[in-house]
Amino acid sequence: MQKEMIFEKIDQAVKILIEKDIDMWITFVRETGNMKDPMMEMLVGTNATWQSAFIITKNGDTNAIIGSLEFENMKAIGTFKKIHPYLKSIKEKFLEVITPYNPKKIAINFSRNSSLADGLTYGLYLELLNHFAETDYTSRLISSEDIVAALRGRKSQSEINITKEAIKETLLIFDDVSKFLKPGKSEKEVAAFVHELVDKKGFGLAWEKEYCPSIFTGPNTAGAHSGPTDRKIDYGHVINMDFGIKYKGYCSDLQRTWYVLRPHETKTPDEVQKGFNVIVESISRAANELKPGKEGWKIDEVARNYIQVSGYDEYPHGLGHQVGRSAHDGGALLGPKWERYGNLPFIPIEESNIFTIEPRLTINNYGIATIEEMVVVTKDGIEWLSERQKEIYLIR
Amino acid sequence: MQKEMIFEKIDQAVKILIEKDIDMWITFVRETGNMKDPMMEMLVGTNATWQSAFIITKNGDTNAIIGSLEFENMKAIGTFKKIHPYLKSIKEKFLEVITPYNPKKIAINFSRNSSLADGLTYGLYLELLNHFAETDYTSRLISSEDIVAALRGRKSQSEINITKEAIKETLLIFDDVSKFLKPGKSEKEVAAFVHELVDKKGFGLAWEKEYCPSIFTGPNTAGAHSGPTDRKIDYGHVINMDFGIKYKGYCSDLQRTWYVLRPHETKTPDEVQKGFNVIVESISRAANELKPGKEGWKIDEVARNYIQVSGYDEYPHGLGHQVGRSAHDGGALLGPKWERYGNLPFIPIEESNIFTIEPRLTINNYGIATIEEMVVVTKDGIEWLSERQKEIYLIR
Numbered sequence: 001m002q003k004e005m006i007f008e009k010i011d012q013a014v015k016i017l018i019e020k021d022i023d024m025w026i027t028f029v030r031e032t033g034n035m036k037d038p039m040m041e042m043l044v045g046t047n048a049t050w051q052s053a054f055i056i057t058k059n060g061d062t063n064a065i066i067g068s069l070e071f072e073n074m075k076a077i078g079t080f081k082k083i084h085p086y087l088k089s090i091k092e093k094f095l096e097v098i099t100p101y102n103p104k105k106i107a108i109n110f111s112r113n114s115s116l117a118d119g120l121t122y123g124l125y126l127e128l129l130n131h132f133a134e135t136d137y138t139s140r141l142i143s144s145e146d147i148v149a150a151l152r153g154r155k156s157q158s159e160i161n162i163t164k165e166a167i168k169e170t171l172l173i174f175d176d177v178s179k180f181l182k183p184g185k186s187e188k189e190v191a192a193f194v195h196e197l198v199d200k201k202g203f204g205l206a207w208e209k210e211y212c213p214s215i216f217t218g219p220n221t222a223g224a225h226s227g228p229t230d231r232k233i234d235y236g237h238v239i240n241m242d243f244g245i246k247y248k249g250y251c252s253d254l255q256r257t258w259y260v261l262r263p264h265e266t267k268t269p270d271e272v273q274k275g276f277n278v279i280v281e282s283i284s285r286a287a288n289e290l291k292p293g294k295e296g297w298k299i300d301e302v303a304r305n306y307i308q309v310s311g312y313d314e315y316p317h318g319l320g321h322q323v324g325r326s327a328h329d330g331g332a333l334l335g336p337k338w339e340r341y342g343n344l345p346f347i348p349i350e351e352s353n354i355f356t357i358e359p360r361l362t363i364n365n366y367g368i369a370t371i372e373e374m375v376v377v378t379k380d381g382i383e384w385l386s387e388r389q390k391e392i393y394l395i396r
Numbered sequence: 397m398q399k400e401m402i403f404e405k406i407d408q409a410v411k412i413l414i415e416k417d418i419d420m421w422i423t424f425v426r427e428t429g430n431m432k433d434p435m436m437e438m439l440v441g442t443n444a445t446w447q448s449a450f451i452i453t454k455n456g457d458t459n460a461i462i463g464s465l466e467f468e469n470m471k472a473i474g475t476f477k478k479i480h481p482y483l484k485s486i487k488e489k490f491l492e493v494i495t496p497y498n499p500k501k502i503a504i505n506f507s508r509n510s511s512l513a514d515g516l517t518y519g520l521y522l523e524l525l526n527h528f529a530e531t532d533y534t535s536r537l538i539s540s541e542d543i544v545a546a547l548r549g550r551k552s553q554s555e556i557n558i559t560k561e562a563i564k565e566t567l568l569i570f571d572d573v574s575k576f577l578k579p580g581k582s583e584k585e586v587a588a589f590v591h592e593l594v595d596k597k598g599f600g601l602a603w604e605k606e607y608c609p610s611i612f613t614g615p616n617t618a619g620a621h622s623g624p625t626d627r628k629i630d631y632g633h634v635i636n637m638d639f640g641i642k643y644k645g646y647c648s649d650l651q652r653t654w655y656v657l658r659p660h661e662t663k664t665p666d667e668v669q670k671g672f673n674v675i676v677e678s679i680s681r682a683a684n685e686l687k688p689g690k691e692g693w694k695i696d697e698v699a700r701n702y703i704q705v706s707g708y709d710e711y712p713h714g715l716g717h718q719v720g721r722s723a724h725d726g727g728a729l730l731g732p733k734w735e736r737y738g739n740l741p742f743i744p745i746e747e748s749n750i751f752t753i754e755p756r757l758t759i760n761n762y763g764i765a766t767i768e769e770m771v772v773v774t775k776d777g778i779e780w781l782s783e784r785q786k787e788i789y790l791i792r
Contacts, residue, residue, distance in 0.1 A: 031512075031724060035433065038430045047607075069621050071618075073618060073621050076618070087712055087734070089734065089735035091735070115427035115517075116430055118431075120519075123506040123510075130508075210442065211469070225463075316465050339484055340446050
């Protein structure tokens, strides 16, 4: 399965090289056990210890130049057709492999905007310049960010199918959490319950265990990107959980909101209901605008404005990101035009991109309302991948 | 525990900055969930999503500049004293924090030689240049490789103690494997047995599960850096296993060799015994030469030469590497003067470095003999951290 998925993505990469008229794409790495270029998993499917180059060309060739001790492993993995082992220095073999192609444009993995297209470290970049010093390849180097954005962003049908399964499994876990939440339980207990379920089902986590799930109960929590604490669920709390699994190599990323009814209450207080409804409506409005060709900042703006005119502070992050092998994936982002997002909010949205939509707002004295749905962009709109949360989940 | 270890390493980093007269060390990262600078785990102890700078200064200050959404998490982690959250762009806050120090030398994580000091990606390096464009900090940037080599290489007593525990636990697993090995069992079955033990004991693996353990039975195997296959153990096989655990954040990395007696045999065939003895003796000879101040290539040469004059091919890798939070750790390497190792074989060995010693040789028609021991460098020599394998383990 893994190998077939890699072949599918390599074929797609070749098509993208043709489309963008780039002759060669080099993923140049070393010691990936210490730090791993994010493209390795999608294109290669194994690790590399010594300086190694994984080269895909416009004519469909795949060349791996690797340390000789890893030759047998690379053969066994079987994702690259031509394997060139070297013993003492990569340089000669590297030039020998590249020269016959005489590439005019060579993409390498660096990008000021996209961390997923920025797997080449600066020291290794200097090594590359050194290997190429006696050639003029250095003047032909370009960023792979357009390739990476397209390759990671345009999901194949099998990638979409796996993501759907991942989401379905994740929502089942959310259902179990709904039954588990009770006043007196701490955030840490909820997280432990989730980890136990995930282990039992044999899934991975979509991001670091320390805050996957993130769970926040009541007012005055960190609200996001923070691990569970000893804070206990209490009556009158709004609870939210951010959680995703890694399933057959692909991630889900979802959020849901609960309210803990006080003993005398039969429904959510008006201010909680209002905040929740604003979140739901902001998602509907953003989703209505989401289609191929649009720039992400425009979608973000729809939700952000709606939340602000409804009387809440704007959320301190983007509305949504792409999801794939990484929880934060792809190029185009549904984010505001803040410098920290670089050019990502300006990259046109494409068909088959998978996005989260995840606005948030604070309901004073209660907690944080946030819903995160997942959608796939279709020819002229979106398809919901997650069954939407439209009612706040009540804990009695 | 984790937090105390980080404080210990930050204190040590400050001492190293003073020793090397470097004013400031910046670990500059983003989206560490996708790819993580290897220094993050040792110095920070959590992830960062948006561009973030973790700054340690010669006067002992620790400043973290991070996305505002991660402020509460950073406070809870508690490893950096001053936390500076930003919302839209890191640049202003970054300059505001650095300026009062007026640093003459600013170390950043790039290195042509050491992957552990090369966590800064090229795209992010360009971002850094851009943030500093109106200052002259760009001319003050230097590589952190000397700092990283010292900090990761000079183990504290608590790091040595944890490593000793990790080794002890690992050797217990090797003992269990000795009882498990039988003709007819496949490499994959052995690996599954090891994974089950590791899970049951709650340990992590020292490197990627796909080849941790690596296990090779009989002649004509890949021999190293390759995953287990369906190849079955048979009489007359030399078997070797390369395996390590991650225990309280620190790695072990050990290898052992077995021989499967044929039905009529009561002891190992002479050629197997000879090959095994050469490995044991090469380790003793290398260990005798290992002391502070020496360069690693000289230690490698001792074992390499002994193996060659004994009639075997040289091993296609270095004799040994440092071990720490990563299986391949530190700067100085016991490796040959091959270009692929850069300057690492020339970095002087220091007291409290933890090294593997792992020569290998092929015993024709039988398999690969390899032992990997772990040692810590003392004031004038070494202390064995692993109980040495001096006899080949026999499977009857």
